[in-house]
Amino acid sequence: MTQFKRATGILHQAAYLKGKRDRPESAPLFLTTAFNVDDLDDLEALYGVKGYTYIRTRNPNRYALADLMSYLEGGEASLICGCGMAAISTALLALLGSGDRMLSDLTLYGETQELFTLVFPGLGIKVDFADFTNPEAVKAALRPDTKVLYTETISNPMITVVDIEAVAAIAHGNGAKLVVDNTFTTSSVIKPLELGADVSINSLTKFANGHSDAICGSLTTSQAIWTKANALQQLLGTTVDPFTCWLVTRGIRTMDLRVQKAMDNAARLAKALEAHPAVSRVNHPSLESHPQHALAKRIFKHGFGAMLSFVMPDDRKGINAFLRKLEFAHYAMTLGGYRTTLSHPVTSSHHGVPEEERRKMGITFGLMRVSVGIEDPDDLIADFTQALEVFK
């Protein structure tokens, strides 16, 4: 650096980290938009080995997270995207084009539904709907040109469970692919690809990252589908920054421990709520009263998920009082974090759905969805119990 003037040196000195032999215990964070090459030959060689050039294409932290997701979900390759919706839209648009048809589950995350009803028709993609908890209904709704089936492992907010294996068989019988959103469960609990699904989607924002501080999404699939999805992602620009990837990777280190704890808590809370006089119904697959209890027992590992919903009296004043009386569980427009949060489907996620449709799904005003956290279960049960006293 001594041959340069200070104004140059100040930009170039200490640009490279010493000790390339050193192996840091924790992966470094590559906050760089591009990587350097010596010359054109070097550049072409890098393209050849798919090395790092410009980070929308590939970056070390995003690729590390992708490898981690492939490992966890049991897939050949993964794409990490800016958010769950980015993963969903990238996955589906890699499989569908104008004139194609897909079949979707009836009960879905609200914005996924909007993607199918408001955006896809504009792109010439036809979308049919059926109740995926009923394989016969799925078969009946299939058309010869149905190319993709889409569902979620656990539905929002009725917490119903889909027989992925059965639906995958139906899809493949029609030459179609099955895409499954594994967000509510995660690979800690179920691996859709192992049960026949072709793509497993995660909003890593939720249980995977688990710390409510990053937005990120992933799709895990075969090498063939990945190649198409990757090419599309490069053009749509639905990539995600290295810092988010680094944070999410860190969050996933405790995913299995957190999900296990949250599931144990959810089962205990579900039991306590079911016994409460103010609660008319609890939806959690751990309960024998749940319509898919046996199925969940068969296909889920170690537990029944950490999402539950329950029905209080259809009373706005009462529900508001209940929410205010809770001491630490609280209302929040997210799920899968370390703290227990609640959301009210009728006034939020399913606000745009006509009342007639809502009633068909079983969604009433008194329904409250809970994302169970990793607090002490006794504290959690005590909090809900004392708050429900407002209905006495």
Add this chain to the structure above:
Amino acid sequence: MKNGLMTKVTHLGTRIEMPPASTPKVPPMHMNAAYCFEDAETLAEVNRGEKDGYLYGRTSNPTNDCLREILTAVDQGAASQVYASGMGAISMAVMSNIKAGDHVLVNKIIFGTSYKFFRAEMRDRFGVEVSFVDFLHEDIEQHFRPNTKLVYMETIANPTCDVIDIRKVAKAAHAHGCLLFVDNTFATPPVCKPLALGADMVLYSATKFLCGHSDILAGVIVASDKKAIDNITDVGHSYGPIMSPFDAWLLIRSLRTLGIRLAQHCRNAMQAAEYFQGHKQVVRTLYPGLASSPSHQTALETFQKGMFGGMVSIDLGSEQNVNDVIRNFKMTKLVPSLGAFSTTVSDTKTSHGAMTPEERKRSGLSDGILRISIGLEEIEDIIEDFDQAMKAIR
């Protein structure tokens, strides 16, 4: 407001007025060197402690304060302080309470750099009398002097995993008008609460189990007396081993899973210890959870039921054996640290390298000891790796 571009970019975007309806789920990361005030009088009031406020990054930071709130509650203390590293916490805690001419009583089996701090800094350079004593086997009562002010130990000793009865030491310390500081890094709060057992201050290298992800350095002090923390804070302003709010933010994040991580570390360590105990190449297994451990009874009486920490040490007989095993690991790594989600090992020359060979010998630290930080992997995988690596011992 002036219209110049540079004026706009330097002044706008400083205030975040959160709409009353929205509370962020996660505390913001306050990367701030200093704060602005309306006038000199207000600044003076904050400086004198008459008004609540933040002044300068070396004195306090909102993110660090969020961290302290959690730490104070977890150890059931009255107040806490955070520093840039475990040594930062230890040096600040000790130097705020000791002056030249005082005497300190220190357990001879502690982390090597802690030992060096007492010997090279306190004793050799700053005129403090230091006695290194075996708290486990000696009667410390006879070592108190009229000028003894402080007693220092670790809950679970590094690297022997001996457990010292904090209750007994606290009683002796207080009977002589001394303070007891306990470094609880190996044990951690889910396993042991030194303040509840009589310690005056509990210290941590939060770099280890508290953070658990090998990516930040931090030191923690929790005290049962708020004034003690105020005093340390004041002294710390002069030395400045401050914790970055970025690291504090990451440590807050780590603490969210403290209980579930430690439960798993302890479950794995217990199984690993039982495995080592039965292994023919292992001369001794040092883990307080084993009934055969001389520390087992003390651990049963002073630790959370069924939890004995994530640290296991094994005596392989010689330095040669330790090196041979280390070279053969497929998954476990040799790392000069501990307490992360991955299983790592350290030899005593590394962890206690700051001590001289004579000091290590006097403390009874054999070079044949392999100190293991048991991680969160599947226990079968951990045992499998040690099993195949120990086949290298001839």
